[in-house]
Amino acid sequence: MKILHILDHSLPIHSGYTFRTRAILKSQISMGWQVMGVTGPRYNAPQPDPVEEEGLVFRRTPAVRPARTPVGEWREVAALVRRIGEVAAEWKPDILHAHSPALIGLAGLRAARRLRLPFLYEIRAFWEDAAVGNGTGREGSPVYRLIRRLETHIVRRADAVAVICEGLRSDLVARGIAADKVMVSPNGVDLELFGAPPPPDEALAAELGLGGAEVIGFIGSFYDYEGLDDLVAAMPLLLERRPQAALLLVGGGPMEEALRAQAAASPAAARIRFAGRVPHQQVDRYYSLIDILAYPRKSMRLTDLVTPLKPLEAMAQRRLVAASNVGGHRELIEDGVTGTLFAPDDPAALAAALAGLLDDRGGWDERRETARAFVERERNWGVNVARYRPVYEGLIAGSAR
Structure with missing residues (x-):
């Protein structure tokens, strides 16, 4: 054929x-x-x-x-x-x-x-x-x-x-x-690309000032619908419960300038890092530093109808995933089983979901393996x-x- x-x-x-x-x-x-x-x-x-x-x-x-x-x-x-x-x-x-x-x-x-x-x-x-x-x-x-x-x-x-x-x-x-x-x-997901996750890149962590931090991360394009402004807004609330938390944003796009300005004005400014765009072959180094990948997409037709690829790649790499409760995410993530869903367009709900995950380290390994098995079986x-x-x-x- x-x-x-x-x-x-x-x-x-x-x-x-x-x-x-x-x-x-x-x-x-x-x-x-x-x-x-x-x-x-x-x-x-x-x-x-x-x-x-x-x-x-x-x-x-x-x-x-x-x-x-x-x-x-x-x-x-x-x-x-x-x-x-x-x-x-x-x-x-x-x-x-x-x-x-x-x-x-x-x-x-x-x-x-x-x-x-x-x-x-x-x-x-x-x-x-x-x-x-x-x-x-x-x-x-x-x-x-x-x-x-x-x-x-x-x-x-x-x-x-x-x-x-x-x-x-x-x-x-x-x-x-x-x-x-x-x-x-x-x-x-091409599972051949995602084996055992690499250990944290300590040199990169030191370079970014993230040594010892509980790292929340996003790697991708900075479009408005991704809801990264809600993620930045959630950081002061998260730090009240988890003082060691930090946010790592990797990538760029139309919202980058506005997000940098928002972060600079935030009470959590010292705990937010922008890595900029990185070469494709270097992305794994940044993934290795992240404890939880956050996907706070806003609620709209696009995000309700379309499933994104990034959460699947994160689950294939045995990474914890927290995502907004929009239709595209619900097709990929079972709340409390393969990931955590939170109310969209709500920084307080996002902060609470992230804090809850960081409080429950004992359940991380089971969730990682369950998510990986879902990808192997169905994606x-x-x-x-x-x-x-x-x-x-x-x-x-x-x-x-």
Whole structure:
């Protein structure tokens, strides 16, 4: 079986999007399938083409001449449709598998119809909601409604649809999409990357002034919806109960400047550390210092519908997890069993949850092992990717008929 994946961007760019792509393609190769990716014209450099990254082959779409919306977007779609056709003529795939956002899906749909190939469209998030979450869009605006209608159009005409979680599936079913048309391919973890957790990096702890501290940490992008302002606001309350607590924030993003200003003005300023962005190969050193990974996402459509990857990676590394009680987290975390859930948008509830975990060190080992076992059993990429097999085979058989 030969699957051509149609993508917004890919390796060597590092993002949650490219890491999921890498995991899917590598797992499909391990199942004996042949895979290739083709990326749109917006982000990846057009040359070299083809390019091999970590054993995966990607073809590129040349950049298009810039133009105002919507002309520029339609040019991008047309360019990607042409490139898919060129790659398919050469490589002869059995199926086209396009991954959101909607413009990539639209190009995949058009190419599939021209080539008379079965088409699966995969949604990782509703991008109109993601725009609201990162501050670049407004819920209910004309652009928001247009993107939503476009995505519904693609879903209705795709031969099959995949989503990463039940929240997205339920939303599509509520739009009138047949439930049996939508499969769930959840986020997963490559367990080969996560063995026994490394011991604390004492040199790094000393460098950051965290020696002897009970470290609460967040590693990722600083978007507003992540709720890191609530985490900073919770620190003075946490220190009242656990004076040795400290907060380590690793990463960067649109909220970094505001968070640094908030931390500097906080009574807990001396116990808050910003490490900035760190090279990917150095991230484990920072994980090794953290006792509890905190994910205080705010309550909104994006966080209620979409499951994040970071808590799964933390559980795979046998790290304690505390997360806000939003829909995306509830799909991953069983409160009191694999992690701790607390009320969203509530620094006092967050502080109480963290203090409770720090008070209960005797239960840490059991929770870590239970969480790791959950990931091995239900969020292992090998298990997840096997879910595509009956869908692919059914589409190919239907196309042959």
